[in-house]
Amino acid sequence: MDWTALWLSLRLAGWTVIILLPVAVFFGRFLAHREFWGKGFVEALVALPLVLPPTVFGFYLLIGFGANSPVGQFWQGLFGHQLVFSFEGLLIALVISNLPFAVQPAQRGFEAIALDVREAAACCGMSPLSVLWKVELPLAWPGLMTGMVLVFAHTLGEFGVLLMVGGSIPGETKTIAIAIYDRVQAFDNHGAGVMSATLLAISLVTITITFWLSRRVGQRFG
Amino acid sequence: MLEVKVKAGVPIPLDVSFQVAAGEVLALVGASGSGKSTLLRTIAGLYQPSEARVAVNGAVWLDTGAGINLPTRRRRLGMVFQSYGLFPHMTAAGNVMAALEYLPKPERAAEAARLLALVNLGDMERRRPAELSGGQQQRVAVARALARRPEVLLLDEPFSAVDRSTREKLYQEIRNLRRVLNMPVVLVTHDMSEAQMLADRMVVIDCGRMLASGSAAEVMIDPAALRGVGLREAGSVLNARIVAHEEDGLTRLDTSAGSLLLPRIEGAAGAAVRVRIMAHEVILSRDAPQGLSALNILPVTVLALRQGDGPGMLVELQAGEETILARITQRSALAMGLQAGDACHAILKTMAVAQDNVGVMQPVI
Incomplete structure (x- = not known):
């Protein structure tokens, strides 16, 4: 069992969720409530990572963030190490590739809030922050939570993009999914089996918790 | 304001x-x-x-x-x-x-x-x-x-x-x-x-x-x-007061135009009531009618006659301190020779007043 790889994957998954939660709230809410020119294109852009082959996506990130790219050079100047093949590089790749998993369920969650409920909140004199905190977030919560669980589970299993952008540096960019692949390559089926079973258990537990929570929410408002 | x-x-x-x-x-x-x-x-x-x-x-x-x-x-x-x-x-x-x-x-x-x-x-x-x-x-x-x-x-x-x-x-x-x-x-x-x-x-x-x-x-x-x-919505509102609930299930009301009998109204004696009377439910008669099934016959004075686009006509009637509207045909108005200032009788079937058209206010204490 490669504990370093598991710990790296959990850290990456946790940080991706932490970064994407506020993004999902504001971007999902914006897309749900606003109509603007080019909205369809923006939505398509958000959904793109769903259909783009991970290797293609990883290739563009490698070019875009590489040592010779402006972004890569800016990063190098700022932190003294390159962005690709680093924890931060993986995190940025994961945040972008998981955007649709976070934003789409959040958007559906905010869209499900009836217009008159939002208007009633304004008529009650509630401040915009109060409306978000007391009315919209509790009602959109099932959608937000579904998105976060999807992001967490998907991040643990992400393979192609991370291999392209991160390589497989132990303790730095070698995640659990890549470690499993490594073990299989080394004919260590036992090691791969243990890690696979661990991932399976984590995935099953998270998805069960989500279903249980969303059913409870449904019963409360039913 | x-x-x-x-x-x-x-x-x-x-x-x-x-x-x-x-x-x-x-x-x-x-x-x-x-x-x-x-x-x-x-x-x-x-x-x-x-x-x-x-x-x-x-x-x-x-x-x-x-x-x-x-x-x-x-x-x-x-x-x-x-x-x-x-x-x-x-x-x-x-x-x-x-x-x-x-x-x-x-x-x-x-x-x-x-x-x-x-x-x-x-x-x-x-x-x-x-x-x-x-x-x-x-x-x-x-x-x-x-x-x-x-x-x-x-x-x-x-x-x-x-x-x-x-x-x-x-x-x-x-x-x-x-x-x-x-x-x-x-x-x-x-x-x-x-x-x-x-x-x-x-x-x-x-x-x-x-x-x-x-x-x-x-x-x-x-x-x-x-x-x-819509013409069928034409109607007037009478202010009334509940006098008593009679044994046969009717409620007696008092208005400035006279007494009215309506289907049972929930409310204590003395309670103020608004009754909406649809213009097309009101019948007019020159003479006080006899032997009629309708229970409510109010003496009224014609205030004005308003001709509509169709064959109908809206008659404005003074009943006590209230105004009642009646919608009748122009043919009837012509046959009766109705003119402003004429005295006549407005007839209203008890059963013609729907529950929706009666509103009880809190009794005034």
Whole structure:
């Protein structure tokens, strides 16, 4: 069992969720409530990572963030190490590739809030922050939570993009999914089996918790 | 005092202006799509027409000419939505408290309890909307609308989502509440009976234009208004008082025009009642009729005759201190030789007055 790889994957998954939660709230809410020119294109852009082959996506990130790219050079100047093949590089790749998993369920969650409920909140004199905190977030919560669980589970299993952008540096960019692949390559089926079973258990537990929570929410408002 | 003036061409054509005094109920009446809800939403700041001015007690809420447009949350108003717009995740008390953010936190629960008691929901504080009936949800919405101590109360078809019997109870509740409502109230409805029973004045709207405005009695004799609301809606409202409930199931009422017998009305003797009499249910007779099944025969004087577009005619009648409308054919009026100033008798079948058209007020003590 490669504990370093598991710990790296959990850290990456946790940080991706932490970064994407506020993004999902504001971007999902914006897309749900606003109509603007080019909205369809923006939505398509958000959904793109769903259909783009991970290797293609990883290739563009490698070019875009590489040592010779402006972004890569800016990063190098700022932190003294390159962005690709680093924890931060993986995190940025994961945040972008998981955007649709976070934003789409959040958007559906905010869209499900009836217009008159939002208007009633304004008529009650509630401040915009109060409306978000007391009315919209509790009602959109099932959608937000579904998105976060999807992001967490998907991040643990992400393979192609991370291999392209991160390589497989132990303790730095070698995640659990890549470690499993490594073990299989080394004919260590036992090691791969243990890690696979661990991932399976984590995935099953998270998805069960989500279903249980969303059913409870449904019963409360039913 | 609420002052509204709207003039807009696109996308929704509107040309309406009206004023509502404190304590007054104004009904905006019209078919769906007439623009009446848009007017209400303009007052609330949920819609902005290209040219409009909304002022409340001298303070300007919206003036497109001067570039003033207060956001909804800064307009102190209460609004009851057609499907209530209750917060589904909050209890009844929580819904009311959401509109009490202007109060210090410790005082909110007590104020919410007071407001829910005002709408007779004192024992439902802890229920969520899904656990309340349609009528109860509407009352929570009313309590929430009043919570902000609004300067204007807006009711958007508030009775359309409940059944008939509940509606009658809610009408009564609103009428009773009027004693504590000292702000302008605007009621949007497509239901003429609702407007006549609840409102002091009405504005009839058709395709965004004002067809007529004035008291119910004034609007009812206005042929232009009747074209908007439909001729069969023509009717008058009599103020009456319950005298007694008779053994055969009828209720005897006293009006300034004489006594009326109607199907049983729930209410104590002495209670004030408004009875809506549909113009097409009234029969006129020159002589006092004999041997007729109709129980209500009131002596009246013809005030005016108004000819319509079709074969009908609207006759305005003085009955005691009240005005009654009768819709008869021009042929009958001609045969009877009816003219203004003539004395005759108005006949009304007891059974012709539907339960919907009777409104009981709280007994005056």
